[in-house]
Amino acid sequence: MALARFRRDRGIDYWPGFVDALSTLLLGVIFLLTVFVVVQFFLSQDIASKDTALSRLNAQIAQLTDLLSLEKTGKISLEDEVAQLRASLAGVESERERLRGEVTANAKGDDGDARAKVGELTSALTSERNTVARALAQVEVLNQQIAALRRQLGALESALDVSEKREKDSQSRIADLGQRLNVALAQRVQELSRYRSDFFGRLREILANRADVRIVGDRFVFQSEVFFDAGQALLRPEGRGELDKLAAAIAELEKTIPREIPWVLRVDGHTDVRPIVTAAYPSNWELSAARAISVVQYLISKGISPQRLVAAGFGEFQPLDPDRTEEAFRRNRRIELKLTER
Structure with missing residues (x-):
């Protein structure tokens, strides 16, 4: 439903005019x-x-x-x-x-x-x-x-x-x-903030009414279970469907923002504090980084420019909830998306 509404709202394309205005401003x-x-x-x-x-x-x-x-x-x-x-x-x-x-x-x-x-x-x-x-x-x-x-x-x-x-x-x-x-720099920052606001608005439409997606400050936070099984970095089929929606929004954003603005979408991987020791992932560092890379690689396969993507692994060292409960562990296992400057 949200995707259909998003596509209907795109009946009138205002973005070329914005691109020309912003290109002139940036020049x-x-x-x-x-x-x-x-x-x-x-x-x-x-x-x-x-x-x-x-x-x-x-x-x-x-x-x-x-x-x-x-x-x-x-x-x-x-x-x-x-x-x-x-x-x-x-x-x-x-x-x-x-x-x-x-x-x-x-x-x-x-x-x-x-x-x-x-x-x-x-x-x-x-x-x-x-x-x-x-x-x-x-x-x-x-x-x-x-x-x-x-x-x-x-x-x-x-x-x-x-x-x-x-x-x-x-x-x-x-x-x-x-x-x-x-x-001039202040005007440029305001323009980038406007695009970030537009991007947030689109993602809110796409991800409306989802309990496993939260907005924390200037980031969208997905629970790891949306994309991955426990202890794995291979994308689930359900997770790929969610990333397809995100890729469409990012592709539209990439067309709208002029090339001169050095923006990137940062994908951050986080785990809980419980250690993992496997042949594929000797520590939470490797697991969190591998999950972020999996998301980035999938977005690239959907046509997103690699120059606009960053993958980062934080392991268990940036928790949202310091408690040692199952609920805290679940909240801390997450993928975060942040639109920022390079």
């Missing part, structure tokens, strides 16, 4: 991802080069600061020396004037000695003046060098400000691209 997402990766690569390279340039500029600024400090120290020393020379020059000029007065007062007698002394003082004064002139020239050169260093320092600081602004702009663009990528 847009892939484009955004590609753009984001490329932009992030170039921005990372740009930021790395900017960091190197900033380090080099900071080193140059430090060197120029040290050089400017040395130039200022030398300028101060020269200014002190100039001040001393000017004081010495003033003293020499004062002494010369005094001697001239003495020469005028003693025009006779000591005139020769005074003139000789005045000549010596004049020569010393000339030498002092030359020394002061050289010192002043050095001070002027230092002033020009300091001015040039200040201009260079200002240019470096301007370049540093520009680099820091570019780095901030790059970080802002990276943050914006990251936000866009998160939005």
